[in-house]
Amino acid sequence: MDKPVFTVGERVEKLCVVCNEVRGHxxxxxTKRGQISRVSCPKCGQRSAYKSGVAADAAASRSAAKAGAPYDRTRTYRAGQSMMHPTFGLGEVTKVIEPGKIDVLFADRMRRLIHSLPAAE
Ligand SMILES: [Zn+2]
Structure with missing residues (x-):
């Protein structure tokens, strides 16, 4: 079976028990098999174990994004994900420039968008 292989420094969505919010950790x-064992919350710094059941949820949310989920600036995007922007229409993330900025290719041209913003209180 083809399991996704992760690397240290990647972002995964997980519920932070301290913040009580799902965010990109x-x-x-x-692990040696390339599965996530521990993640850190970027907001509060809480480190926690990453359970495979949660990974399945993250994979589900990734496939939802692939179908062109609405652009959400609080979401953390990766190259290859698609989004539906309210103004520019369907776009695909071509590159993560730096934490917080992505290049997205829309039907007419490339645009730089922000992402991974903390959710508004
Ligand atoms: Zn947290």
């Missing part, structure tokens, strides 16, 4: 350690 930074992968801090992986």
């Amino acid at each position: 930074v992968v801090v350690s992986i």
Whole structure:
């Protein structure tokens, strides 16, 4: 079976028990088989174990994004994901420029968007 292989420094969505919110966590350690074992919350710094059941949820949300989920600036995008922007229409993330900025190719041209913003209180 083809399981996704992760690397340290990647972002995965997980419920932070301290913030009590689902947010993109930074992968801090992986198993020999390339599966995530521990992640760190970028907001509060809480480190927690990453359970495979949660990984399935993250994979589900990734495939939802592939179908062109609405652009959400609080979401953390990866290259290859699609989004539906309210103004520019369907776009595909071509590159993560830096934490917080992505290049997205829309039907007419490339645009730089922000992402991974903390959710508004
Ligand atoms: Zn947190």
